[in-house]
Amino acid sequence: MEHPLHIHNTLTRKKEQFIPLHAPHVGLYVCGPTVYGDAHLGHARPAITFDILFRYLRHLGYKVRYVRNITDVGHLEHDADSGEDKIAKKARLEQLEPMEVVQYYLNRYHKAMDALNVLPPSIEPHASGHIIEQIELVKTILKNGFAYESEGSVYFDVEKYNKQHNYGVLSGRNVEDMLNTTRELDGQEEKRNPVDFALWKKAQPEHIMRWPSPWGAGFPGWHCECTAMGKKYLGEHFDIHGGGMDLVFPHHECEIAQAIASQGDDMVHYWMHNNMITVNGQKMGKSLGNFITLDEFFDGSHKMLHQAYSAMTIRFFILQAHYRSTVDFSNEALQASEKGLSRLMDAYANLQKITPSETSTVEAEGIRTKCYEALNDDLNTPIAISHLFDAARIINTVKDGKGTITAADLKELKEIFDLFLFDLLGVRNEATAAGNSYEVFGKAMDLLLTIRQQAKQNKDWATSDKIRNELTEIGFEIKDTKDGAEWKLGK
Known part of the structure; x- marks a missing residue:
């Protein structure tokens, strides 16, 4: 290196x-x-x-x-x-x-x-x-x-x-x-x-x-x-x-x-x-009786928790601070980590939806080097994560039609996410982990949204609203765009 x-x-x-x-x-x-x-x-x-x-x-x-x-x-x-x-x-x-x-x-x-x-x-x-x-x-x-x-x-x-x-x-x-x-x-x-x-x-x-x-x-x-x-x-x-x-x-x-x-x-x-995990400035631990078990985080059963948090949210929360600094527990901090991780995962999903152009109007070079520099600097994971957010902003800019990107730059951004977010920071890509079943699941959702789009074109508002409302009720987030609709699993 x-x-x-x-x-x-x-x-x-x-x-x-x-x-x-x-x-x-x-x-x-x-x-x-x-x-x-x-x-x-x-x-x-x-x-x-x-x-x-x-x-x-x-x-x-x-x-x-x-x-x-x-x-x-x-x-x-x-x-x-x-x-x-x-x-x-x-x-x-x-x-x-x-x-x-x-x-x-x-x-x-x-x-x-x-x-x-x-x-x-x-x-x-x-x-x-x-x-x-x-x-x-x-x-x-x-x-x-x-x-x-x-x-x-x-x-x-x-x-x-x-x-x-x-x-x-x-x-x-x-x-x-x-x-x-x-x-x-x-x-x-x-x-x-x-x-x-x-x-x-x-x-x-x-x-x-x-x-x-x-x-x-x-x-x-x-x-x-x-x-x-x-x-x-x-x-x-x-x-x-x-x-x-x-x-x-x-x-x-x-x-x-x-x-x-x-x-x-x-x-x-x-x-x-x-360094330590703290609660209101005190070390979290059994001796002080202020600890929350990981299972309680996962199911949200502890009285100090406002909701359940996924294992990957917990991992991301810990990695957003340098390992030698203290991390103070709060629901607000965990919710911010949850939203931040969701932004990165959404950006990675958007990579698959971008059509490459002949030229790039966005700057994708240098992010890989910056991520390496952060990890080489005493495993500075929060700085590495900040560079991944930079990559996410580039992806979303192109996805929103405010920029273009070449196939080579698109490939570079995907490799950066695969290497740093998934392989080195160890965030599990749930879509990849689910394998073929997730792919089939995704195709089924796309089919439902295609049917909904056709209903809208036919001005069948009752069917369109029924599909959107029932998907929302069971936990999906549906977003209408100029090209149709997008979906993701809700929190």
């Missing part, structure tokens, strides 16, 4: 030219969901953000191994090291096996991701399936002197690590301040310092999910899984690690410490983080 991809590296806090460590192969690791409840809008954002990255890297010619983990053990209710395991709690309350809970919500997560047209990862490992790898990681960190055993649990020694390295390199936190302000906290008798984090936790008698280890029956700390599985599937050094901004501290900070403590250097070259 003339303009190489640049991405913002959270570690250096700079936008850097992306140079993969193992070109043409790229290792991409993204923190996936903890599957103890239905996916909500906050889950959709990282999934869509890194779906765009996955799609674009493959388009640029890289062979990408995309690993997205499933947290099904070790994520505790109160914080990373205390409280009940979230999945175990759900299993106890519903009188199910923990893996029943995992499988149920994982199936629903996959269904939601498919609706959003999020591509599946190359590998989707479960934390519970990699206990051996996590135990080996803990043993190595212990051997290297950066961890200690305490009452059947193993903790990472943050103070000792920080004397040789920098705990806080990703988040920018000052560990000395953290140590000074947390030393007097109670309830941390097992730890040398309250900032130390669990690598392995001793299982209490009531704890459902437990495994044997050199330190007794227990389970891995939440932070271990990504380090262990990243190392297993992508090696000791890989290109990109991604996730939500809320994972920068402590999860990803702890991952860096674990990697350096176990192998001497960080595993990851580029750290990427998407």
